[in-house]
Amino acid sequence: MKVLFLNGPNLNLLGTREPGVYGKTTLADIEVMVKEQASASGVEVEFLQSNSEGELVSFIHGARGKANCIVFNAGAYTHTSIALRDAISGTGIPTIEIHLSNIHAREEFRHKSMIAAVCVGQIAGFGVSSYLLGLQAAINVNGK
Numbered sequence: 001m002k003v004l005f006l007n008g009p010n011l012n013l014l015g016t017r018e019p020g021v022y023g024k025t026t027l028a029d030i031e032v033m034v035k036e037q038a039s040a041s042g043v044e045v046e047f048l049q050s051n052s053e054g055e056l057v058s059f060i061h062g063a064r065g066k067a068n069c070i071v072f073n074a075g076a077y078t079h080t081s082i083a084l085r086d087a088i089s090g091t092g093i094p095t096i097e098i099h100l101s102n103i104h105a106r107e108e109f110r111h112k113s114m115i116a117a118v119c120v121g122q123i124a125g126f127g128v129s130s131y132l133l134g135l136q137a138a139i140n141v142n143g144k
Contacts, residue, residue: 001042003138004067005034005131006059007049008075014100023100025128034131041139053077053084060087068142070095071134078103078113089118094141098134099124 007027010017015026031047038045046067048059056077063070070093077084078097088095097115102125104111116122120141123133 002044004070005047006072008077009051057087069138095119096137097122098130
């Protein structure tokens with residue numbers, strides 16, 4: 001089983017970007033933690049990050065036939081991107097939406113997710129653990 005972890009805009013700045021909201025752990029640190037847990041479960045994972053909406057759409061398209069599930073932190077594109085929504089819907093790959101912060105407890109514009117309706121579920125507000133919970137959800141979705 002293979003799980004693709006997609007990360008949207010500004011997530012490359014984790015560890016230094018608003019540490020009071022997003023914590024001090026870097027995306028590279030998160031990748032190591034997820035890969036350790038995935039390995040213990042016999043799951044292969046791949047991490048990709050882009051600040052470009054079009055590149056994220058291409059990553060989703062490229063996952064067809066390669067990934068059993070996508071765990072997606074779309075960052076700010078969560079709230080604005082119909083293109084990402086359509087890519088998720090169009091590929092049919094089960095996708096789990098994740099967020100480090102609780103988007104529903106933040107600014108009102110963050111309360112609406114454009115991708116939620118085409119995702120299996122949403123995990124938000126658990127910091128770095130959102131990624132580990134996303135991995136577990138992907139395993140559960142695929143019946144491993």
